[in-house]
Amino acid sequence: MKGIIFVIDGMGDRPVKELGNQTPLENANTPYMNKMVEEGITGIMDTIRPGVRPGSDTAHLTLLGYDPYEVYTGRGPFEAAGVNIDVKPGDIAFRCNFATAEDDLTVIDRRAGRIKSGTDKIAETIRQMDLDENVEVIFKESDAHRAVLVLRGKGLSDQITDADPKHEGNKPKTVKALDDSEEAKFTAGLLNKFVEKSYEMLKDHPVNLERIENCENPANIVLPRGVGAVPAIEPFEEKYGLKGACAAETGLIKGIAKIAGLDIIDIPGATGGIDTDLESVGKHIIATLKDDQYDFVLVNVDGADEAGHDGDITGKRDFLEKVDRIIMKEIYEMDDIVLFVTADHSTPVSVGDHTGDPVPVFIKASGLRVDDITEYGERYAAKGGLNRIRGSDVMYIIRDLMNVISKFGA
Amino acid sequence: MKGIIFVIDGMGDRPVKELGNQTPLENANTPYMNKMVEEGITGIMDTIRPGVRPGSDTAHLTLLGYDPYEVYTGRGPFEAAGVNIDVKPGDIAFRCNFATAEDDLTVIDRRAGRIKSGTDKIAETIRQMDLDENVEVIFKESDAHRAVLVLRGKGLSDQITDADPKHEGNKPKTVKALDDSEEAKFTAGLLNKFVEKSYEMLKDHPVNLERIENCENPANIVLPRGVGAVPAIEPFEEKYGLKGACAAETGLIKGIAKIAGLDIIDIPGATGGIDTDLESVGKHIIATLKDDQYDFVLVNVDGADEAGHDGDITGKRDFLEKVDRIIMKEIYEMDDIVLFVTADHSTPVSVGDHTGDPVPVFIKASGLRVDDITEYGERYAAKGGLNRIRGSDVMYIIRDLMNVISKFGA
Numbered sequence: 050m051k052g053i054i055f056v057i058d059g060m061g062d063r064p065v066k067e068l069g070n071q072t073p074l075e076n077a078n079t080p081y082m083n084k085m086v087e088e089g090i091t092g093i094m095d096t097i098r099p100g101v102r103p104g105s106d107t108a109h110l111t112l113l114g115y116d117p118y119e120v121y122t123g124r125g126p127f128e129a130a131g132v133n134i135d136v137k138p139g140d141i142a143f144r145c146n147f148a149t150a151e152d153d154l155t156v157i158d159r160r161a162g163r164i165k166s167g168t169d170k171i172a173e174t175i176r177q178m179d180l181d182e183n184v185e186v187i188f189k190e191s192d193a194h195r196a197v198l199v200l201r202g203k204g205l206s207d208q209i210t211d212a213d214p215k216h217e218g219n220k221p222k223t224v225k226a227l228d229d230s231e232e233a234k235f236t237a238g239l240l241n242k243f244v245e246k247s248y249e250m251l252k253d254h255p256v257n258l259e260r261i262e263n264c265e266n267p268a269n270i271v272l273p274r275g276v277g278a279v280p281a282i283e284p285f286e287e288k289y290g291l292k293g294a295c296a297a298e299t300g301l302i303k304g305i306a307k308i309a310g311l312d313i314i315d316i317p318g319a320t321g322g323i324d325t326d327l328e329s330v331g332k333h334i335i336a337t338l339k340d341d342q343y344d345f346v347l348v349n350v351d352g353a354d355e356a357g358h359d360g361d362i363t364g365k366r367d368f369l370e371k372v373d374r375i376i377m378k379e380i381y382e383m384d385d386i387v388l389f390v391t392a393d394h395s396t397p398v399s400v401g402d403h404t405g406d407p408v409p410v411f412i413k414a415s416g417l418r419v420d421d422i423t424e425y426g427e428r429y430a431a432k433g434g435l436n437r438i439r440g441s442d443v444m445y446i447i448r449d450l451m452n453v454i455s456k457f458g459a
Numbered sequence: 460m461k462g463i464i465f466v467i468d469g470m471g472d473r474p475v476k477e478l479g480n481q482t483p484l485e486n487a488n489t490p491y492m493n494k495m496v497e498e499g500i501t502g503i504m505d506t507i508r509p510g511v512r513p514g515s516d517t518a519h520l521t522l523l524g525y526d527p528y529e530v531y532t533g534r535g536p537f538e539a540a541g542v543n544i545d546v547k548p549g550d551i552a553f554r555c556n557f558a559t560a561e562d563d564l565t566v567i568d569r570r571a572g573r574i575k576s577g578t579d580k581i582a583e584t585i586r587q588m589d590l591d592e593n594v595e596v597i598f599k600e601s602d603a604h605r606a607v608l609v610l611r612g613k614g615l616s617d618q619i620t621d622a623d624p625k626h627e628g629n630k631p632k633t634v635k636a637l638d639d640s641e642e643a644k645f646t647a648g649l650l651n652k653f654v655e656k657s658y659e660m661l662k663d664h665p666v667n668l669e670r671i672e673n674c675e676n677p678a679n680i681v682l683p684r685g686v687g688a689v690p691a692i693e694p695f696e697e698k699y700g701l702k703g704a705c706a707a708e709t710g711l712i713k714g715i716a717k718i719a720g721l722d723i724i725d726i727p728g729a730t731g732g733i734d735t736d737l738e739s740v741g742k743h744i745i746a747t748l749k750d751d752q753y754d755f756v757l758v759n760v761d762g763a764d765e766a767g768h769d770g771d772i773t774g775k776r777d778f779l780e781k782v783d784r785i786i787m788k789e790i791y792e793m794d795d796i797v798l799f800v801t802a803d804h805s806t807p808v809s810v811g812d813h814t815g816d817p818v819p820v821f822i823k824a825s826g827l828r829v830d831d832i833t834e835y836g837e838r839y840a841a842k843g844g845l846n847r848i849r850g851s852d853v854m855y856i857i858r859d860l861m862n863v864i865s866k867f868g869a
Contacts, residue, residue, distance in 0.1 A: 063827070108868070124868070124869040406828065437846035
């Protein structure tokens with residue numbers, strides 16, 4: 050018996066005029082999900098609580114059974130784990146941009162011409178930075194202009210502001226302590242030093258000299274943001290006695306899974322957009338679901354969320370149809386699974402960002418109290434037999450249906 | 460975009476035989492609320508939690524997003540704020556009755572002949588009372604035989620019993636400390652002194668001498684009850700970044716709103732009963748809703764609750780129809796609002812008091828997942844797209860629909 054949480058990121062939506070007041074999911078032709086809905090049980094879910102707009106990170110933490118109000122301090126730790134840095138509780142982690150600055154540090158391009166190559170060599174240079182004798186600088190490039198920074202040592206704090214000026218034409222913001230602690234003041238000071246030193250070390254870097262020659266913006270400064278302290282999370286396997294894996298497209302979700310101690314499955318061709326190589330993504334997901342070493346798999350496909358952010362109505366609907374045709378078709382045939390299909394949050398195309406609308410849910414498993422809902426959609430699910438549940442219920446429900454949860458009491 | 464919580468106090472009910480086993484709301488002809496239900500989304504709500512019988516005070520605190528288990532210690536502070544006393548956190552406040560006592564302090568009329576005038580002069584006398592050099596006595600008459608007392612100073616506690624004997628023919632109860640603290644003992648002693656001194660100061664008061672001459676019971680003693688410590692509440696505007704107002708009929712609701720920092724709108728002709736001047740009440744509510752300086756308005760009309768307490772079946776139903784015809788008709792035409800219509804609790808006419816039955820809810824806003832419910836009523840709403848929510852969800856849902864809530868995470 051295998052437990053599966055299958056997250057179609059950002060799937061939830063609101064009625065769209067252009068689709069005859071249906072949502073993209075209601076409008077989509079999804080025969081395989083519909084069959085599973087017909088043979089299963091449905092409902093709606095508030096991932097965190099009604100009206101709260103979850104990030105993908107806080108939502109996935111909740112679905113895995115962790116309290117985001119306890120363990121989430123910022124995005125940095127999860128991004129760092131997502132690029133395979135072996136983060137440790139207490140590390141202070143940041144997302145970073147490689148950017149282009151002038152000599153007075155005014156940022157003229159926050160994405161350094163969306164630099165595509167050479168960031169590994171730049172990262173190698175940054176790793177040589179001598180910031181403080183008691184603090185280790187861990188730094189790694191991610192995709193394109195993105196990177197992560199991890200500070201490891203004593204006397205550090207995540208109670209500090211961002212360096213990213215957000216808008217071009219401004220200098221990096223002076224990082225400030227958010228509380229009166231020595232730790233926050235010390236860490237803020239380190240960050241300011243880090244930003245300045247990054248410019249000194251990178252302005253004449255060979256990769257950048259070559260970019261300048263090619264009329265490309267150099268990646269000559271590093272701008273950290275999204276600070277967070279790496280939380281001490283009880284590993285998933287200890288918490289539940291289930292060996293788990295994660296098949297996901299984006300670094301953020303992989304990072305959450307890694308910090309929770311799940312095995313990370315690499316998926317070639319995954320872009321996290323509607324242009325992702327869904328054949329490849331699907332093949333790797335199915336292979337993971339069929340891998341006998343795992344009792345539990347967390348799956349995330351990201352295109353619907355991207356389409357929601359972009360306001361792309363038909364792109365979102367068509368992506369859902371593709372997921373149904375390519376992946377759900379295969380899953381429909383699988384036995385001995387407890388499958389929980391949902392979204393982490395709604396990303397309505399009309400809003401272009403996450404909202405607090407509940408997300409639709411269905412469960413495929415044996416022994417269910419099958420309800421009379423026959424189509425997958427936000428408003429059909431609202432009439433389902435599960436009624437309205439919360440994200441923190443999911444790991445309980447799955448383990449109950451897997452028959453691997455103990456009785457509370459006698 | 461304006462957020463509105465519109466509370467029809469005590470509206471929720473149970474099926475009534477005399478109405479063909481419909482509830483007063485189900486039986487009422489409410490075309491404007493029905494239209495908004497048809498174009499909106501419905502559900503049921505447990506204001507505090509299922510089966511808990513909320514007071515109007517704890518219910519409204521919850522709806523505004525405050526935890527009543529944290530901030531509510533008694534009714535006194537809210538009654539005091541409701542008559543415009545500028546209460547401060549730490550003040551100990553009481554509701555009081557002017558009553559009639561004999562020389563041995565036996566109370567023979569708990570309402571002093573439902574005294575209608577002269578209480579302002581009596582209150583002026585009470586304010587001269589020298590109770591303790593470190594404690595300020597703040598005292599103000601309310602409507603009829605009602606008044607409020609606030610003690611301000613150091614070393615006070617709300618852990619004390621009531622002085623009100625509840626039944627006539629008894630002497631005032633000796634106020635006792637509920638814990639072993641010096642503060643509770645000190646405050647209990649003050650209260651006993653207050654009750655005794657009130658008789659001494661009032662027995663020959665000119666207002667009372669005149670009443671005795673007119674064969675009316677004198678208001679010669681003050682009986683405090685409903686003790687509570689004024690809570691330190693985060694002001695609504697700081698908590699949510701929304702400037703808010705409250706259009707309500709009763710002092711209790713106005714007091715809650717005032718302590719939360721909402722502007723209080725005075726409504727001439729409001730009685731809080733089914734005899735209220737609903738034209739005037741409606742006019743002032745609509746004017747407040749249209750006042751551009753406010754991002755949020757809390758509305759409360761109280762007649763349905765009074766009818767529920769009185770067991771007045773048709774009075775309750777007819778009042779709901781009047782609210783629909785006079786106020787909801789106007790609100791139906793309004794745009795750019797997120798309107799949340801509900802009750803604070805059920806007050807079934809068959810029970811004559813608040814019960815824990817969930818209350819019906821509908822939301823009017825744009826972008827909703829409109830459901831297929833077309834009439835407003837407890838049992839119709841139970842089939843709506845919101846399913847079952849809690850009072851503590853309301854400010855989250857409203858801010859989500861107003862698009863003024865930040866994402867939690869990334």
